[in-house]
Amino acid sequence: xxxxxxxxxxxxxxxxxxxxxxxxxxxxxxxxxxxxxxxxxxxxxxxxxxxxxxxxxxxxxxxxxxxxxxxxxxxxxxxxxxxxxxxxxxxxxxxxxxxxxxxxxxxxxxxxxxxxxxxxxxxxxxxxxxxxxxxxxxxxxxxxxxxxxxxxxxxxxxxxxxxxxxxxxxxxxxxxxxxxxxxxxxxxxxxxxxxxxxxxxxxxxxxxxxxxxxxxxxxxxxxxxxxxxxxxxxxxxxxxxxxxxxxxxxxxxxxxxxxxxxxxxxxxxxxxxxxxxxxxxxxxxxxxxxxxxxxxxxxxxx
Amino acid sequence: xxxxxxxxxxxxxxxxxxxxxxxxxxxxxxxxxxxxxxxxxxxxxxxxxxxxxxxxxxxxxxxxxxxxxxxxxxxxxxxxxxxxxxxxxxxxxxxxxxxxxxxxxxxxxxxxxxxxxxxxxxxxxxxxxxxxxxxxxxxxxxxxxxxxxxxxxxxxxxxxxxxxxxxxxxxxxxxxxxxxxxxxxxxxxxxxxxxxxxxxxxxxxxxxxxxxxxxxxxxxxxxxxxxxxxxxxxxxxxxxxxxxxxxxxxxxxxxxxxxxxxxxxxxxxxxxxxxxxxxxxxxxxxxxxxxxxxxxxxxxxxxxxxxxxxxxxxxxxxxxxxxxxxxxxxxxxxxxxxxxxxxxxxxxxxxxxxxxxxxxxxxxxxxxxxxxxxxxxxxxxxxxxxxxxxxxxxxxxxxxxxxxxxxxxxxxxxxxxxxxxxxxxxxxxxxxxxxxxxxxxxxxxxxxxxxxxxxxxxxxxxxxxxxxxxxxxxxxxxxxxxxxxxxxxxxxxxxxxxxxxxxxxxxxxxxxxxxxxxxxxxxxxxxxxxxxxxxxxxxxxxxxxxxxxxxxxxxxxxxxxxxxxxxxxxxxxxxxxxxxxxxxxxxxxxxxxxxxxxxxxxxxxxxxx
Numbered sequence: 078x079x080x081x082x083x084x085x086x087x088x089x090x091x092x093x094x095x096x097x098x099x100x101x102x103x104x105x106x107x108x109x110x111x112x113x114x115x116x117x118x119x120x121x122x123x124x125x126x127x128x129x130x131x132x133x134x135x136x137x138x139x140x141x142x143x144x145x146x147x148x149x150x151x152x153x154x155x156x157x158x159x160x161x162x163x164x165x166x167x168x169x170x171x172x173x174x175x176x177x178x179x180x181x182x183x184x185x186x187x188x189x190x191x192x193x194x195x196x197x198x199x200x201x202x203x204x205x206x207x208x209x210x211x212x213x214x215x216x217x218x219x220x221x222x223x224x225x226x227x228x229x230x231x232x233x234x235x236x237x238x239x240x241x242x243x244x245x246x247x248x249x250x251x252x253x254x255x256x257x258x259x260x261x262x263x264x265x266x267x268x269x270x271x272x273x274x275x276x277x278x279x280x281x282x283x284x285x286x287x288x289x290x291x292x293x294x295x296x297x298x299x300x301x302x303x304x305x306x307x308x309x310x311x312x313x314x315x316x317x318x319x320x321x322x323x324x325x326x327x328x329x330x331x332x333x334x335x336x337x338x339x340x341x342x343x344x345x346x347x348x349x350x351x352x353x354x355x356x357x358x359x360x361x362x363x364x365x366x367x368x369x370x371x372x373x374x375x376x377x378x379x
Numbered sequence: 380x381x382x383x384x385x386x387x388x389x390x391x392x393x394x395x396x397x398x399x400x401x402x403x404x405x406x407x408x409x410x411x412x413x414x415x416x417x418x419x420x421x422x423x424x425x426x427x428x429x430x431x432x433x434x435x436x437x438x439x440x441x442x443x444x445x446x447x448x449x450x451x452x453x454x455x456x457x458x459x460x461x462x463x464x465x466x467x468x469x470x471x472x473x474x475x476x477x478x479x480x481x482x483x484x485x486x487x488x489x490x491x492x493x494x495x496x497x498x499x500x501x502x503x504x505x506x507x508x509x510x511x512x513x514x515x516x517x518x519x520x521x522x523x524x525x526x527x528x529x530x531x532x533x534x535x536x537x538x539x540x541x542x543x544x545x546x547x548x549x550x551x552x553x554x555x556x557x558x559x560x561x562x563x564x565x566x567x568x569x570x571x572x573x574x575x576x577x578x579x580x581x582x583x584x585x586x587x588x589x590x591x592x593x594x595x596x597x598x599x600x601x602x603x604x605x606x607x608x609x610x611x612x613x614x615x616x617x618x619x620x621x622x623x624x625x626x627x628x629x630x631x632x633x634x635x636x637x638x639x640x641x642x643x644x645x646x647x648x649x650x651x652x653x654x655x656x657x658x659x660x661x662x663x664x665x666x667x668x669x670x671x672x673x674x675x676x677x678x679x680x681x682x683x684x685x686x687x688x689x690x691x692x693x694x695x696x697x698x699x700x701x702x703x704x705x706x707x708x709x710x711x712x713x714x715x716x717x718x719x720x721x722x723x724x725x726x727x728x729x730x731x732x733x734x735x736x737x738x739x740x741x742x743x744x745x746x747x748x749x750x751x752x753x754x755x756x757x758x759x760x761x762x763x764x765x766x767x768x769x770x771x772x773x774x775x776x777x778x779x780x781x782x783x784x785x786x787x788x789x790x791x792x793x794x795x796x797x798x799x800x801x802x803x804x805x806x807x808x809x810x811x812x813x814x815x816x817x818x819x820x821x822x823x824x825x826x827x828x829x830x831x832x833x834x835x836x837x838x839x840x841x842x843x844x845x846x847x848x849x850x851x852x853x854x855x856x857x858x859x860x861x862x863x864x865x866x867x868x869x870x871x872x873x874x875x876x877x878x879x880x881x882x883x884x885x886x887x888x889x890x891x892x893x894x895x896x897x898x899x900x901x902x903x904x905x906x907x908x909x910x911x912x913x914x915x916x917x918x919x920x921x922x923x924x925x926x927x928x929x930x931x932x933x934x935x936x937x938x939x940x941x942x943x944x945x946x947x948x949x950x951x952x953x954x955x956x957x958x959x960x961x962x963x964x965x966x967x968x969x970x971x972x973x974x975x976x977x978x979x980x981x982x983x984x985x986x987x988x
Contacts, residue, residue, distance in 0.1 A: 144856060169858030181853035183846050193839075194846045198858030200839055204867055207838030208831060218838070261858050 095122050097265050097296045102152035103142050112138040114320040125297045127311035135320040136300045144168050144175050170198040174263035176254040178270045184243035191242050192225040195260030232256045248279040268299040400531040401566050409531025414462025416525025420455030420490055423521050424448040426514025429501050435607040446610055447497040450617040454490030461486050477629025480532045481567050485627055487529035489620020493613050494522040500609050537561045584637045585644050592652040603665050611936040653822055657815035666814040673821040674883050675903045676927035679911040680828050681875030687917035689868035690848030692755040695762020697905040699873040701895035702738045703731035703880025708787040708890045715782050724793050728881045735877020736870050743869035762905055770892040786891030793885050817886045828875050844868055902931055916962030
């Protein structure tokens with residue numbers, strides 16, 4: 078049962094309750110547009126935190142601020158007490174790994190190679206050791222491969238290690254992206270819509286996988302639109318609307334909050350000015366929603 | 380039927396009864412005809428084809444094939460071999476894992492084209508069919524029969540698409556033409572590999588590799604030694620069709636599995652085969668071509684690290700060759716060098732490589748922050764800056780360092796441990812002259828570059844390069860320091876080019892700025908280097924080597940093209956990019972990138988890399 082797992086005790090490894098990620102007053106402006114405005118968010122060790130919000134609320138932009146792809150205009154992001162460096166590869170080295178909303182695997186590399194690329198920050202061998210091929214090189218390479226296979230085993234792709242990433246079915250590509258992110262031995266994993274486009278079985282499998290990751294002692298911050306998924310999964314949920322954090326709390330609180338419902342469904346009208354207008358608005362919203370659903374790749378991911 | 384014209388009747392043929400060939404002969408007759416025709420072609424090459432020795436190659440002798448006859452002999456023998464294999468003869472089945480039929484067709488076609496090219500060339504050059512001896516007619520008839528027989532072999536015809544009856548005549552014509560093209564393509568298509576290879580013992584596999592290397596050396600030596608245009612064209616036709624036939628037979632992929640299993644043996648074998656090349660030559664004439672090809676190929680391989688692995692389009696790469704060559708020339712003790720001292724070769728090689736690396740870092744550090752087209756433009760600019768700067772450092776427009784447009788001349792020959800590269804030496808009865816000496820030295824440099832390429836590509840840094848090429852944002856998010864990794868690729872490429880340049884300076888006696896242009900008729904220059912990489916296959920080792928050999932040999936051998944050389948070259952490149960964008964020897968990854976619709980082998984074996 079997936080619902081039971083939320084009540085599992087805190088993971089081993091990290092001290093529970095200690096903040097892993099601490100974002101304070103993060104603001105991101107693009108020219109005159111404020112995409113993210115003064116958002117505070119804390120993720121504690123051993124926690125799964127959800128980040129939800131309507132399309133265009135600034136969730137992915139906020140993610141990019143956390144991973145160094147964007148440097149926030151204002152505010153600061155601390156990882157385990159250290160302010161994050163402004164380069165995305167340094168953020169990964171510090172211990173934050175991420176996946177992408179529209180899958181960004183190295184399509185023409187094999188599954189194993191993809192994970193090995195993820196090991197980049199945790200290995201040291203440079204050009205010279207690659208050219209000279211001393212015993213250290215072979216040892217490190219073998220260790221990397223062993224760890225990569227272990228991770229593939231963990232996500233259930235060990236049998237497909239030699240396949241090209243592009244040939245994997247959609248759900249397995251998502252899993253591979255997670256394995257690749259885990260290969261950098263993160264303390265915090267950021268998942269950007271990990272179940273987008275998945276069927277219910279695959280979603281449930283993803284849920285199990287995320288719990289398993291949490292049980293390894295890795296904190297998880299997840300963006301998702303699938304409410305059932307979020308409510309099952311997350312210890313805490315933060316709602317982002319128009320770049321501002323609306324509310325933060327456990328699943329039940331957020332679910333019943335009127336402002337959240339309003340943000341998703343619109344304000345109930347006080348004196349029902351006209352059914353026709355309401356219907357029109359609804360139709361327009363549905364069309365916009367549909368457009369956004371059919372073209373998810375257009376949303377800027379950087 | 381191929382003769383079917385654009386009659387407006389609805390196509391009533393497609394009800395597939397039994398698979399038929401392109402030519403309406405029974406299968407058994409066709410197969411027998413093709414095999415016997417192949418044998419007959421072989422026999423005919425022992426006859427005289429023409430009465431006068433005016434046609435180059437002396438095709439007048441009975442019992443001794445010469446010139447183009449040898450090529451037809453090889454083609455005929457290959458056809459006969461595939462013909463016999465298509466009967467399922469036991470020992471030959473190993474050669475045709477993907478079925479012999481399409482290989483037979485291609486071999487027959489290649490023999491036919493070569494033979495008819497020869498016969499027509501004789502008739503045209505000597506003024507009439509009357510100049511043909513009986514042997515000429517025999518070979519023409521024999522190869523035609525072979526081709527007809529081979530084309531009679533059945534194949535899976537593609538189903539024609541139903542067409543819209545409202546179409547205009549032109550559209551119907553196009554529809555039909557498309558279908559005809561598909562049928563012809565299917566006629567040469569090969570089936571899937573049926574039986575997996577019988578397990579060969581290890582020594583047999585190594586023998587296979589040795590045999591393949593020996594054949595490769597033979598083909599290369601023959602190609603480089605072709606003395607006249609007709610022979611070289613015939614060589615290209617035969618080699619091209621022969622290679623295609625072997626590929627269709629599945630032999631090439633079988634071979635690449637074996638070489639992939641014994642990579643070190645393959646490397647050593649290839650090296651030994653290449654080193655044997657000067658010993659097959661009686662004079663230094665073709666060793667000259669050999670050493671220039673080797674320089675060109677080595678630099679192309681270095682560029683392949685930058686372009687093929689890391690995906691950085693560098694249009695000014697030849698400048699690094701120039702940097703290495705100038706550095707070596709200045710410390711060579713040449714009278715026109717500003718520095719009046721001479722260092723041993725190992726030191727000048729290190730100096731050349733190190734200076735090139737420094738230039739690589741200096742140029743790379745600002746430019747590698749750019750992506751894609753912008754990087755290409757900026758590297759193009761830096762390449763020209765190098766040439767013009769060298770041109771102007773002549774003492775009047777700038778400091779006197781490079782001696783301007785005269786370049787640094789009379790660079791002395793190398794002398795390593797008392798072995799004077801300018802002298803002839805006799806080793807085990809073989810005379811090795813100047814260019815052959817340099818060929819062997821250059822081969823060592825090539826080996827170094829091959830090893831560097833292989834080792835770096837299969838490592839943490841090599842994976843990072845490929846990841847950057849595939850998706851830079853994702854690579855950065857995986858913790859790869861993109862700039863640093865790209866700079867390493869750029870500097871490594873520059874170093875290898877500089878290393879090759881140090882030998883080039885001694886081979887050519889003189890280094891001048893004109894040798895290092897962006898585009899020029901004589902390779903190596905940046906455009907040709909890039910073309911060699913793209914033509915041969917990005918990201919592979921053998922690709923740039925083959926591409927460089929072809930790009931050097933074709934202009935050097937086809938003198939009659941004259942001023943149209945670059946035009947023909949451009950045309951060939953356009954056609955190649957249209958029909959085979961992954962290059963002649965594709966990296967497996969690349970091939971998948973460009974042919975998404977084809978059946979994707981899900982497992983990427985090591986052999987393709």
